[in-house]
Amino acid sequence: MTDTAELVASLLERVQLLEDKAAVHDVLTAYGPAVDAGDAAAVGRLWAENAVYDTDIRVMEGRDAITEMVRTAPHQDYIAEGCGHLLDPVNIRVDGDTAVATCHSLLLRRDPEADSFRVWRVTANRFELARVEGSWLIERRTARLLDGSAVARELLGRAGR
Amino acid sequence: MTDTAELVASLLERVQLLEDKAAVHDVLTAYGPAVDAGDAAAVGRLWAENAVYDTDIRVMEGRDAITEMVRTAPHQDYIAEGCGHLLDPVNIRVDGDTAVATCHSLLLRRDPEADSFRVWRVTANRFELARVEGSWLIERRTARLLDGSAVARELLGRAGR
Amino acid sequence: MTDTAELVASLLERVQLLEDKAAVHDVLTAYGPAVDAGDAAAVGRLWAENAVYDTDIRVMEGRDAITEMVRTAPHQDYIAEGCGHLLDPVNIRVDGDTAVATCHSLLLRRDPEADSFRVWRVTANRFELARVEGSWLIERRTARLLDGSAVARELLGRAGR
Numbered sequence: 001m002t003d004t005a006e007l008v009a010s011l012l013e014r015v016q017l018l019e020d021k022a023a024v025h026d027v028l029t030a031y032g033p034a035v036d037a038g039d040a041a042a043v044g045r046l047w048a049e050n051a052v053y054d055t056d057i058r059v060m061e062g063r064d065a066i067t068e069m070v071r072t073a074p075h076q077d078y079i080a081e082g083c084g085h086l087l088d089p090v091n092i093r094v095d096g097d098t099a100v101a102t103c104h105s106l107l108l109r110r111d112p113e114a115d116s117f118r119v120w121r122v123t124a125n126r127f128e129l130a131r132v133e134g135s136w137l138i139e140r141r142t143a144r145l146l147d148g149s150a151v152a153r154e155l156l157g158r159a160g161r
Numbered sequence: 162m163t164d165t166a167e168l169v170a171s172l173l174e175r176v177q178l179l180e181d182k183a184a185v186h187d188v189l190t191a192y193g194p195a196v197d198a199g200d201a202a203a204v205g206r207l208w209a210e211n212a213v214y215d216t217d218i219r220v221m222e223g224r225d226a227i228t229e230m231v232r233t234a235p236h237q238d239y240i241a242e243g244c245g246h247l248l249d250p251v252n253i254r255v256d257g258d259t260a261v262a263t264c265h266s267l268l269l270r271r272d273p274e275a276d277s278f279r280v281w282r283v284t285a286n287r288f289e290l291a292r293v294e295g296s297w298l299i300e301r302r303t304a305r306l307l308d309g310s311a312v313a314r315e316l317l318g319r320a321g322r
Numbered sequence: 323m324t325d326t327a328e329l330v331a332s333l334l335e336r337v338q339l340l341e342d343k344a345a346v347h348d349v350l351t352a353y354g355p356a357v358d359a360g361d362a363a364a365v366g367r368l369w370a371e372n373a374v375y376d377t378d379i380r381v382m383e384g385r386d387a388i389t390e391m392v393r394t395a396p397h398q399d400y401i402a403e404g405c406g407h408l409l410d411p412v413n414i415r416v417d418g419d420t421a422v423a424t425c426h427s428l429l430l431r432r433d434p435e436a437d438s439f440r441v442w443r444v445t446a447n448r449f450e451l452a453r454v455e456g457s458w459l460i461e462r463r464t465a466r467l468l469d470g471s472a473v474a475r476e477l478l479g480r481a482g483r
Contacts, residue, residue, distance in 0.1 A: 033263050
């Protein structure tokens, strides 16, 4: 029976880790639909209160700045013209109450004259998440255009660390 | 020992939920390869008998109508010219014997003159699945082009619900 | 108590399978970031010593040939100009100490004049992996351009087998 109790204890840890990975995946896969729906409140719920979203163009500090970005131009213009914010499959590393997620993102914008979409941006992404009161939230997202610059490559080179 | 038995019972539920999410993921990731292989029977096996595939252009009702679409023009023409049906990482919410999966899809078509592919469609997707005799099957897929229309945005806004 | 011990034994198998799927996913999602970072050593660690990477253009035999590809032209030129190697969600089938993973891949290259990226290649992929000394490694990757050819379609048609 001690053996069984020990096995159960080890299973609890292993299942918790699988659930944490799945929960981080749930957060990251909720982002694209929310941002393309233009649902600023749903986007905001994915980020920690004092989260930082650090892009090529500007740094947004705090959940309010991030939801403001969703609510305003140029983001709302992209939606009105037709756009998609997509990720590719995410490399997720969980370590206790923190996690690092690395992937590419795509920003596709509709080109009505060509009856197709233009791949406007292909970007390297690093998400840092934390478990906050039982829920996984994004604390920092760093995103850099894959234009050959060292900074985008360095971001991808740190996957899992 | 009662404690251990209780822990095991809770683990069973938690592992079942993780397995259900993985099984839904298996169904959705089998779709693209099957449809680009032009394998109508493999596509058909992913859908419930009375499934509905509701697109911008037309509504297919029943597994037979969906496999017929795979077997015929224009789908077979797209394959012959070179095409890829891709998803981005899927947000999956399981609730007992039903599940909702939300993601984007891409339809890429080869442009031989440009030695590249054209992003023909970027689409909002909502899949509703059910456990049927122990297997997860697609009961309804609703897909709308991300062209700025309210219906595509509303579809993404319902992710997880 | 026998019942509990039996349940625990079955849970161990089920959790192991979920962990194996997650571990294969970890390997495949580490590939794109490593290859776009130009980190040949990180790419090499994902492949078995005698791995084969079989593409439309050439067949690389052995981990050294694969890391050499990352370190040299034209790969390093693509990185310097701006590129992204992306997958779409991967269909993973684990069978004991081997696994098959099927998905699409995209190779996107920056077009500075158009302020956008060109979808240069959309490719059918089959990865065969094995557990080697406790770690999942890629033993063979077969990749064929989705240009309408039978070989690419056949590759996708074998998903999960």
